[in-house]
Amino acid sequence: MRRVQEEKKGESILPAVFPEARGRDYRHLTRKPTDSTIYTILDSGTRHISHPKNFMALDSNATATSFDELQMKIKQGDARVGIIGLGYVGLPLALLYSAQKFRVTGFDIDSRKVDTIAKGGSYIFRIAAEEIQAAKANGFSATSDYSKIAEMDVVIICVPTPLNEYHEPDLSFITGTTHSIAPHLRAGQLVVLESTTYPGTTEEVMIPILEKENKSGLKAARNGSSAGKEFLVAFSPEREDPGNTTVARRDIPKVVGGLNEQASEVACALYGAIFNRTVPVSSPAAAEMTKLLENIYRCVNIALVNELKLLCLRMGIDIWEVIAAASTKPFGFHPFYPGPGLGGHCIPVDPFYLSWKAKEWDFRTRFIELAGEINTNMPYHVLSSVATALNRHKKSVNGARVLVLGVAYKKDIDDLRESPALTIIELLQKDGAEVSYNDPYFPVIGKGRKYSLDLKCAELKDLGKYDCVLIVTDHSDYDYRRIVQEAQLVVDTRNATRGIESKKVVHC
Secondary structure, three states: OOEEEEEEOOEEOOOEOOHHHOOOOHHHOOOOOOOOEEEEEEEOOOEEEOOOOOOOOOOOOOOOOHHHHHHHHHHHOOOEEEEEOOOOOHHHHHHHHHHOOOEEEEEOOOHHHHHHHHOOOOOOOOOOHHHHHHHHHOOOEEEOOHHHHHHOOEEEEOOOOOEOOOOOEOOHHHHHHHHHHHHHOOOOOEEEEOOOOOOOHHHHHHHHHHHHHOOOOOEEOOOOOOOOOEEEEEEOOOOOOOOOOOOOHHHOOEEEEEOOHHHHHHHHHHHHOOOOOEEEEOOHHHHHHHHHHHHHHHHHHHHHHHHHHHHHHHHOOOHHHHHHHHOOOOOOOOOOOOOOOOOOOOOOOHHHHHHHHHHHHOOOOHHHHHHHHHHHOHHHHHHHHHHHHHHHOOOOOOOOEEEEEOOOOOOOOOOOOOOHHHHHHHHHHHOOOEEEEEOOOOOEEEEOOOOEEEEEOOOOOOHHHOOEEEEOOOOOOOOHHHHHHHOOOEEEOOOOOOOOOOOOEEEO
16 A cells, blocks of 8 residues: 655644555546645655655556656756766856756865865856855755765766877776766666767766676666666767857757667756757767767868968968958858867867777778868977077077967867967977966966976066067957067967057968
8 A cells, every 4th residue: 555645844744545545556646735745655665756846647557667756856856966077067067957956966086176166166267156155055065975976866977088198089087987986876877978979988888887887786778678777878968168158058959868768868857957958869879979070070170271271371361361251151151260279178189089989890080080180280380380480580499488378278268178289388398499378367387187387377578578479379368469569579370460560470
């Protein structure tokens, strides 16, 4: 016999036993409580569903499963959401869920991030401390204790996926995280991978670890499998665009690929709580490939304009003027812009992830590889341009004092990931230059996965003491007219000095 217990907030009322519930599924009951009433359904003392919102009637013939309960908890805002990796993707995602009153726990191995959040502070420039504090008021917390994974209803993985020294996929952050999750996995949970990666990672790398290393013999739910000792799995690629203030995060459609239909349905409900549109696809691999297509599209087109820029420099044509003119075509053209190289986590990395995976299928992605080669060589073009410009001033790179303006991978953000500025600084130092930098978003450049520079931000004054001022990132804070006026030589990789007529400026 199933028992329905009615409770008022703050007090318990004697159980009311409904005769019609005996021997039948309780879900046919249709009662609409007030906001101050919680209806708790006890199924032989094992099932507990409660929320002060409407308890909707369900088909009496349907079988109640833990996945049904999870989806209901998500829709009612009761699900506990765990987000692993509190960086440029994970932290904004945590704040979105917290704003919708979900109970969010962030997981990160970086104790600095955990401590900063505990104190109500922020370590990302565009996220104000007030946003963290508001989230904490809604129950947001951060921890390095992975045993708390067992308390979560949903686990979302947002960890880095860089390249190794051979430009091959480095999945160590995904595998390390998965090894940490597996022992604490429980039936009925949803695990979602958001990290950009090659098609097959979710099913070939993550799921086998989760299935092998959990302590309860759980399996990922697949089509045709029986419910019980299972967990749901999906892939949903992040679409974070640091510095983008024109599109609200909620307005960015969320692609979702579940391992089975139910995983897609539950994951769409999860993301539908914070995004205005979800886009289900047939599988995790399809979602993984979708992300790669989005970024390779940009990589290839940026490589095209980078190559055209090199040609235009030889021909004495202004590539920026050409792009502006071409952009007036109202159809069939989308502008992309040249630069000193690609930066950010996705665009410089994704082509190599797909090219590596393609070899497994005896397929060479020649077009994509060529684009990657062109973009990778752009910092070397910058070095050559600096050397040529200094030579015209009867100076060499060796011994020259060079000030690099901007080290973020794009303007007006505090993100160094894969920034071409880091490569350019190292190349200049290798050739004997004395390199300083200025960037309003980075007081220091220390040690990263691929660099160790140990530089402090130089003040933006006495520019005449430098043999060359090299504009790598065109931050809006800079007064370029003053910079050109005070500097001996300016090498501009971003067309930041457009409209400024001076023989000191060399466009690169």
